[in-house]
Amino acid sequence: MKRMIRHYLAAVLAAAALLSAGLAAGAAPGVSECMDCHGDKTIEKTLPGGRTVSLYVDLQAYRSSVHGKGSCVTCHADATAPHEKLAKVSCGRCHGDADKSYAGSSHGKLRAKGVTDVPACYDCHGKHDIRKPKDPAARTFRLNIVATCLRCHMDRALEQKYDLPGQQVMIAYQQSVHGMASKKSGLTGSAVCVDCHGNHAILPGDEPRSATHRQKIPTMCGKCHPGILEKYEMSVHGKGMRAGIAESPVCTDCHGEHTISKVSDPNSPVFARNIPKTCSGCHENEAISTRYALPKKRFSSYMDSFHGIAVEYGMTKAANCSSCHGVHDILPSSDPASPVNKANLPKTCGKCHPNAGPNFAKGDVHVEVSPKKAMGVFAVRLFYTIFISALVVLFVLHVGLELYGRWNRRKENGPDGKEGQS
Ligand code: HEC
Ligand code: HEC
Ligand code: HEC
Ligand code: HEC
Ligand code: HEC
Numbered sequence: 001m002k003r004m005i006r007h008y009l010a011a012v013l014a015a016a017a018l019l020s021a022g023l024a025a026g027a028a029p030g031v032s033e034c035m036d037c038h039g040d041k042t043i044e045k046t047l048p049g050g051r052t053v054s055l056y057v058d059l060q061a062y063r064s065s066v067h068g069k070g071s072c073v074t075c076h077a078d079a080t081a082p083h084e085k086l087a088k089v090s091c092g093r094c095h096g097d098a099d100k101s102y103a104g105s106s107h108g109k110l111r112a113k114g115v116t117d118v119p120a121c122y123d124c125h126g127k128h129d130i131r132k133p134k135d136p137a138a139r140t141f142r143l144n145i146v147a148t149c150l151r152c153h154m155d156r157a158l159e160q161k162y163d164l165p166g167q168q169v170m171i172a173y174q175q176s177v178h179g180m181a182s183k184k185s186g187l188t189g190s191a192v193c194v195d196c197h198g199n200h201a202i203l204p205g206d207e208p209r210s211a212t213h214r215q216k217i218p219t220m221c222g223k224c225h226p227g228i229l230e231k232y233e234m235s236v237h238g239k240g241m242r243a244g245i246a247e248s249p250v251c252t253d254c255h256g257e258h259t260i261s262k263v264s265d266p267n268s269p270v271f272a273r274n275i276p277k278t279c280s281g282c283h284e285n286e287a288i289s290t291r292y293a294l295p296k297k298r299f300s301s302y303m304d305s306f307h308g309i310a311v312e313y314g315m316t317k318a319a320n321c322s323s324c325h326g327v328h329d330i331l332p333s334s335d336p337a338s339p340v341n342k343a344n345l346p347k348t349c350g351k352c353h354p355n356a357g358p359n360f361a362k363g364d365v366h367v368e369v370s371p372k373k374a375m376g377v378f379a380v381r382l383f384y385t386i387f388i389s390a391l392v393v394l395f396v397l398h399v400g401l402e403l404y405g406r407w408n409r410r411k412e413n414g415p416d417g418k419e420g421q422s
């Protein structure tokens, strides 16, 4: 019996101890206790360098933030009122996924080494005013993201210190079709930084895990341009890319990255007049043509054609590479589905030459000026080259002889001008 009472007493004592511990926990300071000091607009702290930072917390902003229902110790876990120096807040305690991908990113890796040039969670989200990314007032709301990133990525000093793309690149993005659509038109569906780079796992493009790695670019752009992605995947370029041919073009090779503009913009690399140059980066390149056994000199042979000359002189109606080969669905001419397959040429040429008969497409459209490929053109060109060169040489010889003759005559007559005068 005594034993039982003892046990009972022990149990009551334990319960009391737990209760008091519980009370102590319940006594964790409430928001108002912290705000007694931190609600004072003048509260500040002096840093070792002498600079002061405000320790004021805006209660209203805090209350309307996503964490505003909880107390301050949700994040400042070691805070009491008053308190000593506090530990840094760990957001990762509750947001494990975001924390993990951030830790592996270019930003996170440097931050872990104590570098404060790169953003911590609160540089992008805020501290006491964090809102859901869906909330138009959030720093991470789609239309506010560019400003959040450009706070650092427009900074000349950081640009040089970390060899980042220049200020002009970021200005170019803001003036690109994507930048204008989100900034000027407020279109939430346009591409902002994190659509291409990701938000937490940002890495340089040459890392295979990066969202901007070459191999991932078509699907990345294809999130918003799915119809084009579908065509591209079936094309010789898309298949080449899948097969690991590094020189096969992805979207950004033809369109640019931060500078992407509307097709109708005369500065766009895919504006009609600029297309031959854009394709020629690879198809006039000897090394690439040789490596993939492609017909060579596609640019110069095009520039020597009627179309090339017409386009060069600003006639955008004349055929450029894409008028004949297609755009995102380019195939080898041996493929029956290719618009430049022999069987399809009358139709392809017929788009612009409505009277073209079946024989119209017989002539070479890529005029390769070599004896093997186009003897006629080669001979005519050779003739003119020799003829004009000879003409120039004769002319120079004639003028030279004439001058020499005059000079000689002057010498023979002696300095007659002068003598005659005295
Ligand atoms: C009695 C006034 C007072 C109260 C109450 C108070 N603080 Fe402070 N707090 C200060 C002062 C003063 C500083 C600056 C200390 C310094 O100079 O390092 C400070 C600094 C801080 C800092 C900056 C971290 C650091 O170490 O520099 C945080 C975070 C903070 N307080 C959170 C809180 C929280 C959360 C509460 C409520 C649990 C709270 N404080 C209650 C006076 C107070
Ligand atoms: C969502 C997490 C979170 C909550 C909740 C929170 N804080 Fe903070 N607070 C931070 C972060 C992050 C910092 C930056 C310093 C750090 O990492 O420790 C900070 C810094 C501070 C500072 C230092 C000054 C500054 O702005 O850097 C004070 C003071 C402070 N908090 C007070 C408070 C008070 C008072 C509350 C409650 C009303 C509160 N905090 C609630 C995350 C939080
Ligand atoms: C103690 C746990 C805890 C800590 C620490 C914490 N959070 Fe949260 N956070 C939450 C909870 C719970 C929610 C969900 C609130 C809701 O849905 O109403 C949330 C929501 C969010 C959201 C919105 C998420 C969404 O899906 O829209 C963001 C962003 C966020 N937190 C960022 C942070 C950042 C940045 C820090 C550090 C400064 C931080 N949190 C610290 C618990 C925490
Ligand atoms: C470089 C800026 C940046 C940094 C640094 C950053 N975030 Fe984010 N975070 C964003 C953006 C932007 C979004 C909005 C989602 C989107 O549109 O991609 C977001 C979304 C979130 C969300 C909502 C759910 C989700 O994953 O989409 C949470 C939670 C979150 N971040 C927590 C954190 C935490 C915790 C850290 C630090 C470990 C952190 N973030 C660091 C930019 C950042
Ligand atoms: C607080 C300043 C800051 C903010 C905010 C910031 N960055 Fe950065 N970012 C940097 C610095 C500094 C580097 C260079 C880090 C390095 O070289 O490893 C960097 C690197 C990068 C890189 C290149 C990665 C590499 O290693 O080459 C990309 C891409 C990037 N940031 C995108 C973004 C995006 C997108 C946002 C907004 C969601 C953003 N940054 C917000 C400072 C910032």
Ligand code: HEC
Pocket (backbone or CB within 6 Å): 146, 149, 150, 153, 164, 165, 170, 173, 178, 191, 192, 193, 194, 195, 196, 197, 203, 204, 205, 206, 212, 213, 214, 252, 257, 258
């Ligand atoms: C339409 C997609 C797209 C958008 C939008 C975009 N970028 Fe990029 N960005 C890229 C691509 C692709 C690269 C090149 C990656 C490579 O090949 O290395 C790049 C490169 C970079 C780099 C150099 C690091 C690297 O990987 O070479 C930084 C820094 C950067 N971007 C920051 C930003 C910032 C900040 C924004 C928003 C203002 C932004 N970008 C918007 C696609 C985009």
Ligand code: HEC
Pocket (backbone or CB within 6 Å): 236, 237, 239, 240, 241, 245, 247, 248, 249, 250, 253, 254, 275, 278, 279, 280, 281, 282, 283, 288, 292, 294, 295, 321, 322, 325, 327, 330, 331, 332, 333
């Ligand atoms: C970044 C380099 C690059 C650019 C830019 C490029 N190509 Fe290609 N192209 C290639 C490579 C590499 C192949 C071979 C791929 C393969 O065989 O898998 C190829 C294949 C082709 C073929 C099929 C050749 C054959 O016989 O198999 C045609 C036709 C073609 N490209 C036309 C174009 C046109 C038109 C443009 C411009 C609108 C263009 N290319 C832009 C690299 C490029």
Ligand code: HEC
Pocket (backbone or CB within 6 Å): 217, 218, 219, 221, 222, 225, 228, 229, 232, 237, 249, 250, 251, 252, 253, 254, 255, 263, 270, 271, 272, 275, 322, 327, 328
């Ligand atoms: C070989 C070069 C090349 C590649 C690779 C390429 N494009 Fe294009 N793209 C062009 C050309 C040339 C035009 C202009 C066509 C015209 O004049 O109508 C164009 C037009 C466009 C247009 C606007 C016109 C339309 O058809 O809606 C979009 C959007 C576009 N491309 C997106 C993409 C995406 C996304 C990818 C990657 C999946 C991609 N492009 C890959 C050359 C290319």
Ligand code: HEC
Pocket (backbone or CB within 6 Å): 177, 178, 180, 181, 187, 189, 190, 191, 192, 195, 196, 217, 220, 221, 222, 223, 224, 225, 251, 252, 255, 257, 260, 261, 262, 263, 264
């Ligand atoms: C988040 C969605 C999104 C992503 C990702 C995206 N775009 Fe776009 N893009 C758009 C929207 C929306 C427009 C239309 C803007 C307008 O009409 O003002 C557009 C317009 C364009 C145009 C101009 C079309 C025209 O009318 O001439 C081109 C070219 C283009 N994008 C190419 C790309 C390429 C290449 C990538 C990848 C590097 C890419 N986009 C990634 C949403 C996106």
Ligand code: HEC
Pocket (backbone or CB within 6 Å): 275, 276, 277, 279, 280, 283, 294, 295, 298, 299, 302, 307, 319, 320, 321, 322, 323, 324, 325, 331, 332, 333, 334, 340, 364, 365, 366
């Ligand atoms: C007037 C139509 C037309 C134009 C313009 C044109 N091509 Fe072609 N291209 C053809 C035809 C037809 C063939 C197949 C027969 C041949 O080689 O002449 C061909 C063949 C090719 C081939 C060889 C691969 C294959 O499919 O047989 C490549 C690569 C190529 N063209 C690239 C280009 C590039 C790059 C441009 C622009 C600089 C361009 N073409 C302009 C009609 C055209």
Ligand code: HEC
Pocket (backbone or CB within 6 Å): 306, 307, 310, 315, 317, 318, 319, 320, 323, 324, 345, 348, 349, 350, 351, 352, 353, 360, 361, 362, 363, 365
């Ligand atoms: C996008 C429209 C377009 C397409 C497609 C096109 N052409 Fe043309 N072509 C023109 C224009 C415009 C001229 C006039 C240029 C000039 O006056 O020098 C021209 C001129 C010519 C000429 C010079 C003689 C003449 O009739 O003026 C020949 C030959 C020719 N094209 C052949 C072809 C062949 C073969 C094809 C198909 C493989 C083709 N073209 C496809 C627009 C096109």
